[in-house]
Amino acid sequence: MKKQILNRLLLLFTILIPVMFTSCGPKDADIKANVEKAIQADPMASMGTLTVDVMNGVATIGGECKDGECKAKREEIAKGVKGVKSVVNNSTVMAPPPPPVQAPVTISADEPLSKNVTDAIKDHPGVEASVKDGVVTLTGEIKRADLPKLMQKLSALKPKKIENKLTIK
């Protein structure tokens, strides 16, 4: 009888011991899921690609992060997840995007510019214009309401600069 009870107890322990050990903290797979979830929930940290591996509570983060701030944020988030003992941050930072290609500024030569300026001011009696080294200098007078249209016409001619010395009525 005693032996039977002893046997049963022994059986109980053999079942309980592994359960007790594993229940000390969350499983690696759960930690991994939680780290992924926490990082994905953060708009900054989630930018780019992400890989997470957890082994014995050590979380290794990889993938490509948008910038250094994003990389640091991932590490901070992972450290805050329950069960994470330490974090190895292998995230790489993306190269910054190349600056947009800007076409060089085109400035008209004085010869076509002068002729085009003459055409542009033709409908604005009272306005005089001179052109030198691409700079259009306006003198004379204009009504305020007509000024934007004149400026639009002149700006389309690709001058270097428009010096507005007009008297506005």
Add this chain to the structure above:
Amino acid sequence: MALQDKYKELLDAASSSGVANLQAREQDGVLYVDGDAPSGAVKDQLWDIYGKIDPDFRAGDLILNVNVTGAIDGGKLKVVTESTNLNIRKGPGTDQPIAGKAAHDEIVTLVSKANDQWWLIRTDGGAEGYAYAQYLQPV
């Protein structure tokens, strides 16, 4: 970059309202903004903002060359003068004789673009010649 800051509202409006091929470059104290506006309303809006930032356009630090694109040969154009008739000339230039007139708000046909300033147009009345492109807008 100082001028890009000064005209930030304008540049933001240009990109948010769908100005294509938008370019903004600063050179020798002047900001050059080029692009293709989707409509005359967008162009007017940008000029309103320009006039607000630099009243009466006195500073001389911006060349705003954003024009309405979409005018194709054979397409219809509207005459957008202030109120007057638009001169149609025999050649591309104000020194050329007048061949006819198109009324304010009249719809005309684009035959071809001689250059950025002068477009060859035809009216429904049959007058054909060159008109100043800044007074024409695609419809």
